[in-house]
Amino acid sequence: MPWVDGVEHRFVEARGIRFHVAGAGEGPPLMFVHGFPQHWYAWRHLVPLLADRxxxxxxxxxxxxxxDAPYRGYGTRDRAADVLALMDALGLDRVGLIGHEWGAWAGFRACLDAPDRFTRFLALNIVHPWPPARHQVGGGLGEGSNGARTRPGGGGWVRADPEHVAVLVRGLSVATAWPCRNCSI
Structure with missing residues (x-):
């Protein structure tokens, strides 16, 4: 297992699965949920910056x-349920949540399923799942922000149109797409 100064490791049972959990620091809990194909080590550079607070x-x-790697249960709803079950298993009533890629999608779902369990949420490296209509390009999700991922050849269209990328970057900022009150890390 990779070593990071100050990080302790444990295993927790939740939803019939044995989960590895790395932890460090003292204070209000922040849960970091990695993307694919990553694991806890993706967050290693944040440990020395945040573990003192x-x-x-x-x-x-x-x-x-x-x-554990069960045969099923890799959908967003399952990952969100895993996050909530891990919080229960660890005795965490509320956490600040930071998710990257797959972890960000799971974070959105977990926040929708149990909003009172989270003090704040930061989604990294995903297009916002529900962009405001004024920021959609092409008139809808199929032709707008998700068009680059869902339409055949969509990726080339985005690369060929820098203005489209600029609209997405400007329009889908955390401040405009997911307003949050009292959110600070």
Whole structure:
């Protein structure tokens, strides 16, 4: 297992799965949920920056790192349920949540399913799932922000149109797309 100064490791049972959880620090809990194909080590550079102020909780999602890899259960709803079950297993009523890629999608779902469990949420490296209509390009999700991922040849269209990329970057900022009150890390 990769070594990072100040990080301790444990295994927790949740939803019938054995999850590996790396942790460091003291204070209000911040849970970091990695993307694919990563594990807790993706957050290693944040440990020395935040562990003096926060309790960092960095689980390996199912099938990643040192957690069990069951045959099923890799959808967004399952990952969100895993996050909530891990919080229960760790005795965490509320956490600040930071998710990257797959972890960000799971974070959005977990925040929708149990909003009172989260003090704040930061989604990294995803297009916002529900962009405001004024920021959509092409009139709808199929032709707008998700068009680059869902339409055949969409990726080339985005690369060929720098203005489209600029609209997405300007329009889908955290401040405009997911307003949050009292959010600070």
């Amino acid at each position: 926060y309790r960092l909780v960095m689980p390996d999602l199912r099938g990643a790192g040192w957690s």
